[in-house]
Every structure is written in C-alpha cells, then in structure tokens.
Amino acid sequence: MIADPSAGQAARAAACALWIGVFRDGASLDAAAEQSPAFDRLRGPDRGFAYACAASAIRAHGAIAHALSQWLARPLPDTAWQAQACLHIGAAQLALLSIAPHAAVSATVNVAAQIAPKFKSLVNAVLRKIAANPSAILAAPIEAWAPAWLLARWRAHYGAAATEAMLRAALTGAQPPIDLSVRNVGDSAHWAERLGAQILDGGSLRLPANPGLIVDLPGYQDGAWWVQDAAAALPAKLLRFDQGAEVADLCAAPGGKTLQLLARGAKVTALDSSPDRLKLLRQNLARCGGEAEIIAGDLSAWAPERRFDAVLLDAPCTATGTLRRNPEVIWRRTPNDIARMAALQRQFLRQAGARLKPGGSLVYAVCSLEPEEGEAVALSVDSAMGLSPDPILREEVPGLAAAITPDGALRTTPALWADQGGLDGFYIRRWRRL
Numbered sequence: 001m002i003a004d005p006s007a008g009q010a011a012r013a014a015a016c017a018l019w020i021g022v023f024r025d026g027a028s029l030d031a032a033a034e035q036s037p038a039f040d041r042l043r044g045p046d047r048g049f050a051y052a053c054a055a056s057a058i059r060a061h062g063a064i065a066h067a068l069s070q071w072l073a074r075p076l077p078d079t080a081w082q083a084q085a086c087l088h089i090g091a092a093q094l095a096l097l098s099i100a101p102h103a104a105v106s107a108t109v110n111v112a113a114q115i116a117p118k119f120k121s122l123v124n125a126v127l128r129k130i131a132a133n134p135s136a137i138l139a140a141p142i143e144a145w146a147p148a149w150l151l152a153r154w155r156a157h158y159g160a161a162a163t164e165a166m167l168r169a170a171l172t173g174a175q176p177p178i179d180l181s182v183r184n185v186g187d188s189a190h191w192a193e194r195l196g197a198q199i200l201d202g203g204s205l206r207l208p209a210n211p212g213l214i215v216d217l218p219g220y221q222d223g224a225w226w227v228q229d230a231a232a233a234l235p236a237k238l239l240r241f242d243q244g245a246e247v248a249d250l251c252a253a254p255g256g257k258t259l260q261l262l263a264r265g266a267k268v269t270a271l272d273s274s275p276d277r278l279k280l281l282r283q284n285l286a287r288c289g290g291e292a293e294i295i296a297g298d299l300s301a302w303a304p305e306r307r308f309d310a311v312l313l314d315a316p317c318t319a320t321g322t323l324r325r326n327p328e329v330i331w332r333r334t335p336n337d338i339a340r341m342a343a344l345q346r347q348f349l350r351q352a353g354a355r356l357k358p359g360g361s362l363v364y365a366v367c368s369l370e371p372e373e374g375e376a377v378a379l380s381v382d383s384a385m386g387l388s389p390d391p392i393l394r395e396e397v398p399g400l401a402a403a404i405t406p407d408g409a410l411r412t413t414p415a416l417w418a419d420q421g422g423l424d425g426f427y428i429r430r431w432r433r434l
C-alpha cells in the first residue's frame, strides 16, 4: 500500500495533468512529468504518489477504460480529457494502489470540482461504484489490456498464449524492478551486497523493490554503475572485439551501451542525432569517467572513409518491447510507425555494415516486439552487403537459451524471467563482415 500523503489533492491534480500529457498530448510519462508545472511543484512523498498514480493508470489503461465503459451509462465526450483523467486516476488509486476508498474518492472528486466541474457528480458516482468492486479492473479480459490492432499482430506472430503471458508479465503485476550494469564486472558482488541487489544471469544487478532515489544510492555519483535493463545490456555484450579495438556505437545516446563498450576496453565513436540525448550521454560519460569520440549527426548522412573493427547499431524503433517500463508506448504507436521505423532500420543496417573492416563484428538491436523491425530487417541483409551470419551461442546468454531463434538471433520478450520481475523485449542479431 502506498501511504496517502497529506496534500493529496495537489498530488492527484498533478497525476491528472500527467495522464492528460500522455493521452491527449502524446508525451511519454517522463516527458509529461518534466513539462508539468503541477508536478514540478510537488515535493517528497507527494511527488512519488502523483507519479505512482499516473504510472499505474497508464499501465492498466486498457483495463480501466474497459471497466469504465461498463460503469458509464454513455461514453464521455472525446474532449472531456479532464473528466477522463479524474476517472482513470481515481480508478488507479482504488484498484491498483489500494488507497483507502474514502481518501481516494473524496480527494479525486475535489480535483474534478476544480478541473472538470461539469462532471463532478459523475466522477463521484463512478468512483463510488469502482470503490465497491475495485477488483473488477484487474479482472478485465486480457483483450482489454492492449489496443486491438497490436494484440492481433502479437497473436499472429507469437501465438495467443505467449501474447497473454507477455501482457500479464508486463502490465498486471508490480512495477518492474530496476537493473544496473556495473562498470568493473569484477566488482559486481561488492555492489550487489551494498545495494541489496540480485545478480542476474548475464551479470546485471537487479535492485530490490522501492530502492529510493537512484541518484542517492551508493556508487551512483562515482559512476560505479548505471541503470540499464538486463535485456538492453545484451547487444553490447554480444559484439565481438578485442581490447583497444575501434568500435562505432551508432544511435548511441543516452549512452548505456557506449559505457559498456568502454568498460570492455574499446575506443568508441558514438553517433546520435539528438542533441538533448547526446547531452545525457556526455553527462553519463563524465559521471562514469569514460571518454569517447562523440558525433552529433544523422546516421542517414554519415559516410566517413574510415572503417571500424566492430559496429553496434541500436536502432530507433517503436520500443514496444519496453512496455513494462513505458506502458504508454502501446497506446501511442500506430501501424504506420512500425512501417516507417522498419524502413529506417533497413537503411541504417546497410550503413552500419558498410562501416566495418573485413572480419569486423556487427550487432543490430531493437527494443521492439514487432517482427517487421526485428526478424524482417535482419532478413533484408543480402549478399551485396558482404555480411555473414554469426549466430548467438547459448553460453553467451546465460538463462536465455530459450530466446535464441533457429537462425541464431536472440528474441527476448517481457514474459521471460517473469518470476524474477521480467525483461524488456529485444531483437538482437549478429554478423561478421566478409
């Protein structure tokens, strides 16, 4: 149970603002949090409570919408964003955060009185119905938890049972745990003990639930480790190169994989087109004491003469594989996004392959569950590209042998390691330049 903070109304109003930022304005939850003055004004537990309300309402968005559709005599107008926000944030408190019904209903109705006065009585009536039967939300059929078009694609590719397992693991349980990559692998046991973390197969550390502010944890300021999902740590581990090798990290920001490559002794050239994300990369390098050549530029237009010993392409994608941490992605994407990203990824993969020296290693990765962005992009590699498949071996991915595909790629999904808190969905494939 999350403690109900004293200034609960301001926190709930901020949670509504974040919800509107995501669903009306199309921001990610973190971007909405950065841009919201109401959220910015909150401090301490109120801030955490507002974020938890919004995050849980977003994770269970489909299930809450399904339940509301049954409790509302007729749908709210499409423009009634404030009223919708109050209903969703109220429902999340009652059904997911186990907030005392009286506090959840009265404080949320007070918010409705301010931001959606026309709908105050309706919000009150519906939240009371939810309070009488909060378990109805989590009991929503699995079909309610994701948009119908996405569910249909996943069922076609992964099968109905695997799709249900992915959605349950990603959305219906607790918030996913936070994973760390340790700079000096030899120090992993030390940091696991200091942080009370579990060492996962493959070496990432998994923090216990509610670890507190990341920046306050021991080792953060010294750059002894950085936050990185255990699946996101795999592509850089799978790239083959020797100490001192020249490695291009394409689409590198905010730099989790750059840090891994540096920790393995590479001389890294890190390219990304986003100035804001490159700023984070620079901060991460400064904190962790690493140096890389940084190129701000569009990969489509990058054609240097030089060749690299190894190239990592962590391509931009729809990021549907990160739905356990960023549940809004599944509600913001469209089929067009998948087609657009896949076309860009095919182009980027050609460019990445062309930057390799003979014998060099290439790893392509996307945090998407969509086969068009993973499997189909890998299949677009043709003989003219001079790349030979370099299958991923079981011993390279401890605990993930089942995720190796027959053609030697790695396909992780949120259903993997579900009993330990899950894993992001990635597609990873490796080649060698002939």
Ligand SMILES: C[S@@+](CC[C@H](N)C(=O)[O-])C[C@H]1O[C@@H](n2cnc3c(N)ncnc32)[C@H](O)[C@@H]1O
Pocket (backbone or CB within 6 Å): 250, 251, 252, 253, 254, 255, 256, 257, 258, 271, 272, 273, 274, 277, 297, 298, 299, 300, 314, 315, 316, 317
């Ligand atoms: C999946 S993220 C990279 C994450 C990063 N590799 C890490 O581990 O921290 C994809 C990146 O591609 C970058 N990107 C998108 N379009 C690009 C382009 N045309 N040229 C270069 N980078 C691009 C984005 O700015 C984003 O940082």
